[in-house]
Amino acid sequence: MGFEHLKGFRDIFPEDAQVRLELFSKMEDVASRFGFAPIEYPSVEPLDLFKIKSGDELVKQTFSFKDKGDREVTLIPEATPSTVRLLTSRKEISRPVRWYSMPKLWRYEEPQSGRLREHVQFNADIFGSDSIYADAEIIGLATKILDGLGLKEEYEIRLNDRNLMNNILGNIGISNTPAALSIIDHYGKVDNDTLLSEMSDQGIDDEQAESVIKLLGNNLNPPDLMDFLSSLIFMDDKTIENVNRLEDTYTLLKKYTDAKIVVSLSTVRGLGYYTGIVFEGFDRKGELRAIFGGGRYDNLSKLLSEQSIPAVGFGMGDAVLEILLKRTNRWKAEQRRKKYAVCCSTKKLADRCIDLALELRDLGASAISDLNNRSLSAQLKNASSNDCDYAVIIGEADIKSGKVTLRTLRTGEQSQISIEELVKAVRNDHI
RNA sequence: GCCGGGGUGGGGUAGUGGGUAUCCUUGGGGACUGUGGAUCCCCGGACCCGGGUUCAAUUCCCGGACCCGGCCCCA
Numbered sequence: 001m002g003f004e005h006l007k008g009f010r011d012i013f014p015e016d017a018q019v020r021l022e023l024f025s026k027m028e029d030v031a032s033r034f035g036f037a038p039i040e041y042p043s044v045e046p047l048d049l050f051k052i053k054s055g056d057e058l059v060k061q062t063f064s065f066k067d068k069g070d071r072e073v074t075l076i077p078e079a080t081p082s083t084v085r086l087l088t089s090r091k092e093i094s095r096p097v098r099w100y101s102m103p104k105l106w107r108y109e110e111p112q113s114g115r116l117r118e119h120v121q122f123n124a125d126i127f128g129s130d131s132i133y134a135d136a137e138i139i140g141l142a143t144k145i146l147d148g149l150g151l152k153e154e155y156e157i158r159l160n161d162r163n164l165m166n167n168i169l170g171n172i173g174i175s176n177t178p179a180a181l182s183i184i185d186h187y188g189k190v191d192n193d194t195l196l197s198e199m200s201d202q203g204i205d206d207e208q209a210e211s212v213i214k215l216l217g218n219n220l221n222p223p224d225l226m227d228f229l230s231s232l233i234f235m236d237d238k239t240i241e242n243v244n245r246l247e248d249t250y251t252l253l254k255k256y257t258d259a260k261i262v263v264s265l266s267t268v269r270g271l272g273y274y275t276g277i278v279f280e281g282f283d284r285k286g287e288l289r290a291i292f293g294g295g296r297y298d299n300l301s302k303l304l305s306e307q308s309i310p311a312v313g314f315g316m317g318d319a320v321l322e323i324l325l326k327r328t329n330r331w332k333a334e335q336r337r338k339k340y341a342v343c344c345s346t347k348k349l350a351d352r353c354i355d356l357a358l359e360l361r362d363l364g365a366s367a368i369s370d371l372n373n374r375s376l377s378a379q380l381k382n383a384s385s386n387d388c389d390y391a392v393i394i395g396e397a398d399i400k401s402g403k404v405t406l407r408t409l410r411t412g413e414q415s416q417i418s419i420e421e422l423v424k425a426v427r428n429d430h431i
Numbered sequence: 432g433c434c435g436g437g438g439u440g441g442g443g444u445a446g447u448g449g450g451u452a453u454c455c456u457u458g459g460g461g462a463c464u465g466u467g468g469a470u471c472c473c474c475g476g477a478c479c480c481g482g483g484u485u486c487a488a489u490u491c492c493c494g495g496a497c498c499c500g501g502c503c504c505c506a
Contacts (some may be wrong), residue, residue, distance in 0.1 A: 004497075007496085007497065007498085034446085037468095050506085057504065057505090058504090058506070060432095060504090061504070061506090067447090076506095077506055078505095078506035079506080080506075081506095096502090105506075107504095107505085107506075109432095109504075109505090110432085110433085110502090110503090111498090111499090111500095111503090112499085112500065112501065112502090113499080113500065113501090117506085118474090121506085134491095169465085185505095227504095253506085269505085270504075270505050271505075271506075281497085288506075289505095290505095293505090293506090315506070317506095318433085332463090336437065341468090345465045367438095375465090376465055376469085377466065377467055378460090378461095379466095379467085379468035380466060380468085380469085381467045381468065383467075384467055384468050385458095385467090385468075390465085391467080393465080395465065396465085397465095405465095405466085407467090409465075409467080410466090412466090412467090412468095414456085414466080
């Protein structure tokens with residue numbers, strides 16, 4: 001019998017792991033350029049940390065268990081509560097705070113495309129600013145990451161604002177806002193008749209429901225939002241203010257990216273704790289789940305700590321991103337140091353191979369020598385299947401004159417060069 | 432939790448109610464007496480698991496786990 005990974009988990013082999021490593025490193029590089037500092041937190045936390053925010057539905061989908069001290073603990077299903085915990089535990093940190101992390105997250109549910117039971121999520125937050133500059137900066141970070149991956153033409157950003165939606169719904173006469181938002185979130189997944197009956201179940205009359213549905217269908221060019229809304233609903237001062245804020249954020253965001261940006265009034269994000277802007281990134285073909293998503297959550301720190309700290313952040317999971325990169329033929333390793341296989345013609349020279357391999361490694365190259373005392377032809381075969389760029393062959397005759405054979409494996413060309421020349425060439429390759 | 436689809440060596444496949452389960456590839460070893468990925472030879476490796484029907488199940492039936500996708504939910 002054999003063992004396999006658990007359902008919804010992944011084994012990742014070198015050909016993918018290498019690309020992932022580079023992907024993560026690019027994300028961190030952009031975050032660092034934006035002045036975001038890395039944090040880490042435990043993979044196991046008290047279950048209560050997540051109950052406070054989201055309640056039973058979330059708890060049902062966690063990998064949770066009782067520890068030996070009879071405490072309810074869980075593999076973390078999201079990054080934000082832990083991040084807020086770190087922030088609120090150190091009151092001297094000067095604000096605004098820009099933090100990022102790349103945790104593994106777990107959710108216990110049926111796996112499907114782009115959603116697994118274990119995934120890695122890039123997560124970034126800004127704490128201590130309630131301005132549109134923070135909103136634009138955090139979305140800008142997400143766009144710079146994707147743009148840096150060459151995806152500028154492949155995705156779009158959908159913007160909306162929770163305050164705006166609350167005011168619109170209020171003006172229409174709908175009081176049960178959370179229920180209405182939850183139904184709005186279904187828009188596009190179910191037909192409009194279903195939406196109508198869902199609203200009806202929540203005590204929203206048909207006229208109100210029709211007014212809402214009329215708002216949802218279009219992805220708007222943000223500058224057109226004011227005219228669009230004015231033509232359909234009553235605009236009080238508050239709503240006008242919300243629209244202006246969203247349009248101003250859009251204007252700022254244009255500084256960061258040329259990617260497509262729309263206002264999508266059906267993008268509300270599921271959970272109730274968002275308090276301002278909400279946003280999601282989608283592939284433009286609309287085939288995949290959200291690439292990233294986030295928003296402003298000014299009340300969460302109060303719930304967890306009694307401190308009131310405005311916050312805006314997003315998460316970007318590895319699963320959907322990987323699918324998108326593969327579909328657009330961008331899933332390949334790029335930066336790789338040159339790899340040398342140091343081979344010898346006879347077993348007697350094996351020790352010389354070790355010496356030369358060590359020297360090449362010191363110079364920053366990747367170098368291997370044979371571990372199994374195999375024939376030269378086997379060593380070369382191995383070099384080729386290990387994806388080496390060059391074979392350095394140490395032969396009996398050559399070594400006496402201080403030379404080796406440098407063979408370019410891709411072309412088969414080879415030449416005799418002195419070890420000094422080799423060292424010089426390798427060094428130049430790795431400056 | 433629910434629904435649909437799927438399974439033969441590591442990958443890709445042929446085939447069958449009955450005999451040592453086909454072929455390609457990958458992997459390991461060797462030959463070619465110092466140049467690989469060529470050629471030749473050798474070796475390893477599979478019918479998802481359990482139950483049922485049957486003289487006989489990899490094949491038919493049922494169930495389960497797993498994989499792919501969808502629902503629910505979305506962090």
